[in-house]
Amino acid sequence: MKKLATSLLLLGAATAAHAQTSAGTVLLGGNVGYSSSKEEYSPSSLGSSSSERTQREFRFSPSVGYFVADNLAVGLIADxxxxxTKQPYTEYDQGVPSTYRFESTGSYKSIGPFVRYYKMIGEKAGFYGQLAGGYRTGRSRSESNAPFFEGSDGKYRGSYANLTPGFVFFPTPKIGLELTSGSIGYYNNKNTQEPTRQRIGQDNKSSGFGAYFGLQNLNIGASIYLGSN
Structure with a gap:
């Protein structure tokens, strides 16, 4: 009787530990990122220019999924x-400095489906693989107060697909902390520069496939698992 009771307790603990990846569970996730950098360039000789460039980026990637079977979730992910980028710079003309401002901005968004499969290796941890794809759009703008500079506008659209391996740890039954360090992906993009008074419009197309792994691609996220019970 004691052995039977112990076995039932262990089975119940294992079932509870993996309940977050069982069929009927709702998966809510997302990543938030912010980066800022600054570079300074000093003139090396009279007549050259000095500048200081600052770059800022913000990113938010929400997702929602549903476990259609144990350890298998499907859903939608957005980005x-x-x-x-700001880059005030100084030009020297016969020793006389002139300072100008250059600024560029961009905004991008994407949405598409994903499929994720889990392989648990213990009561609170496991690995997963996520296959995602979708459609991207965006706009960019550059402007300056320098003489003869014309501001330009650009449009961006394209498609993507990527496979991302990850690791998940459950500090509580309903919260999963996720760690990824890159992905294997394909993209197909088109960038359109709108015409100005000084130049005609231009379309640039690009596509590629590659694997991107390493500490520079390290990403930490969190998900909420809302069980069906």
Whole structure:
């Protein structure tokens, strides 16, 4: 009787530990990121220019999924991103400095489906693989107060697909902390520069496939698992 009771307790603990990846569970996740950098360039000789460039980027990636079977979830993932670059610079003409402002901004968004499969390795941890794809759009703008500079606007659209391996740890039954360090992906993009008074419009197309792994791609996220029970 004691052995039977112990076995039932262990089975119940294992079932509770893996309940977050069982069929009927709702998966709510997201990542938030912000980065800022600053670079300074000093003139090396008279007549050259000095500048200081600052870059800021914000990114938010919400997702929602549903476990259609044990350890298998499907859903939608979106990505919202904005960036801004400022670069005031000084030009020297016969020793006389003139300072100008240059600024570029961009905003991008994407949405598409994903499929994620889990392989648990213990009561609170496991690995997963996520296959995602979708459609991206965006806009960019550059402007300056320098003489003869014309501001330009750009449009961006394209598609993507990527496979991302990850690790998940459950500090509580309903919260999963996720760690990824890159992905294997494909993209197909088109960038359109709108015409100005000084130049015609231009379309640039690009596509590629590659694997991107390493500490520079390290990403930490969190998800909420709302059980069906």
């Amino acid at each position: 919202l991103q904005t960036n801004k």
